[in-house]
Amino acid sequence: MPAAPTTLTAPPAPARGDPVIEVHDLVKRYGKAVVHDGVNLDVYRGEVLSIVGGSGSGKTVLLRQIVGLERPTSGSIRVFGEDPNHLKPAQLQALRNRWGLQFQGGALFSALSVIDNIALPLRELRALPDNLICQAALLKLQMVGLSARDADKMPADLSGGMVKRVALARALALEPELVFLDEPTAGLDPMASDGYVALIRELRRELGLTVVMITHDLDTLVALSDRVAVLADHKVLAAAPIDEVVKVDHPFIHEYFLGERAQRAMQALHPAPGAAQSGEA
Numbered sequence: 001m002p003a004a005p006t007t008l009t010a011p012p013a014p015a016r017g018d019p020v021i022e023v024h025d026l027v028k029r030y031g032k033a034v035v036h037d038g039v040n041l042d043v044y045r046g047e048v049l050s051i052v053g054g055s056g057s058g059k060t061v062l063l064r065q066i067v068g069l070e071r072p073t074s075g076s077i078r079v080f081g082e083d084p085n086h087l088k089p090a091q092l093q094a095l096r097n098r099w100g101l102q103f104q105g106g107a108l109f110s111a112l113s114v115i116d117n118i119a120l121p122l123r124e125l126r127a128l129p130d131n132l133i134c135q136a137a138l139l140k141l142q143m144v145g146l147s148a149r150d151a152d153k154m155p156a157d158l159s160g161g162m163v164k165r166v167a168l169a170r171a172l173a174l175e176p177e178l179v180f181l182d183e184p185t186a187g188l189d190p191m192a193s194d195g196y197v198a199l200i201r202e203l204r205r206e207l208g209l210t211v212v213m214i215t216h217d218l219d220t221l222v223a224l225s226d227r228v229a230v231l232a233d234h235k236v237l238a239a240a241p242i243d244e245v246v247k248v249d250h251p252f253i254h255e256y257f258l259g260e261r262a263q264r265a266m267q268a269l270h271p272a273p274g275a276a277q278s279g280e281a
């Protein structure tokens, strides 16, 4: 094959990490109900990839298959090069220790204090003495912007924003390379939501995390995503930066990205020249 002419080639694309997650031709059915029918999706190291789609489009089911909580009907899934659905229990556990999960709704154990919720994944490892586990859990608590004063509170005594932060601290307990966040800002007021977004940004920068996030919230989506994957018609319609995704001609994309609310969020991404930037010196 002749070599490509060097003078006319485009500048190299920014370095993209290797794929951390590879989903190929995934099919998922419950009886006759089809959820996924040929889903393809790669997630690259270091990126924030957001998954959007209508309610019931299969976002959570996709995530549950990626982490090995549910088996695909057919197709293949690889995370860090391994198929979670074809591993022995001990191998699957070792793989699971490389990611953290924040479930839809937060899902803290109501009978456990904040610190015990965060310490749980560490205790399950059975590899560390309890004083070290408590120190590590306290560190995670501080990492998500809470303090030692919150350690002994019970989940029922926390605000919605605090519940999300504790759930995130628990997801980070094993110092994962990859985190899955299912609707992390759902139900938060705008200020709590902005605070959470800033926290994810900071953690991602400091820890070099790869983040897979499911969200309905456009402000969160715009503020955090490197790429957005749109789940509709049982497939991933597009997985690209928001600017490209909005150009895809599909009713869900029109409705989701081109409505009035969406336009406001998109303006935050590309402020009009000369527009005042509130809050800046």
Ligand SMILES: Nc1ncnc2c1ncn2[C@@H]1O[C@H](COP(=O)(O)OP(=O)(O)OP(=O)(O)O)[C@@H](O)[C@H]1O
Pocket (backbone or CB within 6 Å): 030, 035, 053, 054, 055, 056, 057, 058, 059, 060, 061, 062, 104
């Ligand atoms: N265990 C199950 N058995 C049968 N059907 C299921 C099961 N789990 C999920 N489903 C169905 O799969 C479809 C996709 O569900 P999923 O929870 O992934 O939706 P979602 O996109 O996360 O929605 P939402 O935005 O409301 O969270 C739904 O129709 C749901 O009823």
Ligand SMILES: [Mg+2]
Pocket (backbone or CB within 6 Å): 059, 060, 061, 104
């Ligand atoms: Mg869901």
